[in-house]
Amino acid sequence: MSSPLIQSLIEAFQVLPGVGPKSAQRMAFYLLERNRNGASRLADVLRDAVQNVGHCESCRTLTEEKVCQICASNHRDATLLCVVESPADIAVIEASGAFNGKYFVLMGHLSPIDGIGPAELGLELLEARLDKEPIQELIVATNPTVEGEATAHYIQQLADKYSVTVSRPAQGIPVGGELEYLDSSTLSQAFLSRKQLL
């Protein structure tokens, strides 16, 4: 490489998921040769996001506001609370149009080996909401993986103290799959035929 700065850029692009040395080089040359405006905009927005995106005080999702737009909305059903593992899960559920309640984002799942317990998932905040808000049904939409199921089970027990129905989207989510990659109709079906945990 005839330029240390371009070499640094190629290395920097490799922090992106799924981007190896070859794709990173292609990205660097493409932006510098053909789309400097797009590159400038990406640099600016990325800087802005890193500095200003934090977590919603109510649902823990990523947002630049103190409280995210969904939590702040008056047009969402406050009696329904959907628990998901990540902000990407909210995106896919919103795209399905199957749900008009509010969310709670764990930002992960229980994983004792990684030191991720109830505190790391913000479950005290979830309990506080179950205690104070008019929530009637808690839909636990963690991933149908071993960790996601264990997390759902833990949340179900935790919710027993409150007068709330606990359900889990059932039909259509492939076992071992990841919510983030599902199509809207599968997810719609899963929400429609959710079943109450006993």
Add this chain to the structure above:
Amino acid sequence: MSSPLIQSLIEAFQVLPGVGPKSAQRMAFYLLERNRNGASRLADVLRDAVQNVGHCESCRTLTEEKVCQICASNHRDATLLCVVESPADIAVIEASGAFNGKYFVLMGHLSPIDGIGPAELGLELLEARLDKEPIQELIVATNPTVEGEATAHYIQQLADKYSVTVSRPAQGIPVGGELEYLDSSTLSQAFLSRKQLL
């Protein structure tokens, strides 16, 4: 999406080649959830590169210096000049270790329909170098595509005025292929068995 800023970031990532809405969303969430240091560094280096990377005054490749490291080097054979279409081609030729001369980068190929003629490819600068520098052989390593061949033919005629041998890497480059994606050994072979244009 519960955050306009994250939505902007997802759109900004889609300027990258091969990155659609889904990958862009994955990149945005990954960086914000798990690698803010990497995101900061990417934003900084990208900003730096957009502001400071220009073209080498001698070979036209992308560089943050007035003259790139290869052009400035005393350890390269100044009697050999290799003409390529893009900076990425230099990277792959350097990786092959098959060439120790200097380069000239067209930053494209002749394409009258797109308004790209000899001036846009810097061919006056190339002629000035053929005129003043001790170049004995000009290796025209444009892509073996229709446009690349036409460009090579034009450069061959242009070089006729100067006492220089004109060659073209021959063996091993798949017809219709792109230099940038070749493996080192194929490219090595192509350089070793280059043939003189008649």
